[in-house]
Amino acid sequence: MFERFSRNARVAVVLAQEEARELNADEIRPEHILVGVLQSAGRELSSVLEGYGLTANAVRDRLAADESAGGSFDDDAEALRSIGIDLRAVRDNIDRTFGEGTFDNEVRKPGRRRRRRSHLPFTKPAKMVLELALREALAHKDNGIACEHILLGILRGGDAFTLQVIGEKVDAAQLRAAIVDLLDKAA
Incomplete structure (x- = not known):
């Protein structure tokens, strides 16, 4: 499936893996994919996302806050x-x-990294995001999978935590409409 991914979408997946490593996660989850997409999105998509306050740093801050609240x-x-x-x-x-x-x-050292094996597996919800990204690309009759399609896959995948993180910045339906509008303009 990855041969259908655009350069930016491939970078997003690699960055998702790096994000998971930075957070000492044992697997790649949809929120890691979200951060990867936010980092690798093209100019137009980045502009839309930043307009809602949905940036990689904002999501990272939210993930860090959630992690520190996880236990004392x-x-x-x-x-x-x-x-x-x-x-x-x-x-x-x-x-x-x-x-x-x-x-x-x-x-409490921030940014501490443990040595990890080179490959982190994707969770079922993360795999679903990538599968739904393919379906979104096909539904829009696009030849490849772009960051826009991955974001649509995240929104459609329904991972509660990732949708909550997005929902703190923008309504999911509003974001979906903005992304579809970008795809329609590009077609």
């Missing part, structure tokens, strides 16, 4: 205590050995 030290300590690990004792021991605040500073 106390939640982690409670979960580990249930299996016999005292996280507070671990933190205190690390701070005694390496200096006050070492544990918290290392845990």
Whole structure:
């Protein structure tokens, strides 16, 4: 299927993989594809998206906020205590050995990357986005799959989290209409 992708659409998929790695995800999800599309979109699509405030940085900030809200030290300590690990004792021991605040500073370093295997799999919803992008291209009688088609696939795929992230900036139906209008003008 990737042979039908335009250069920008291929770049979007590669950037989605990189985004997933940056966030230490074990798989590529629709929100990673969204960030990839936002980074690689052509001038006209970028202009439309920026008009709604839908930018890669805005989505990244939202993803980072969601990740940091996902759990606190106390939640982690409670979960580990249930299996016999005292996280507070671990933190205190690390701070005694390496200096006050070492544990918290290392845990909270932004942009930390772990070594990962080279290939990250796509989740079922992410695969669905790419399949729907192909269907959108066929429905619009386009020869290739562009970033516009991928965005339409995201909107049509119905991944609740990604639609919520988009919906915080623009109504999904309004965005869909704007993208379809771009495709119609290009035809």
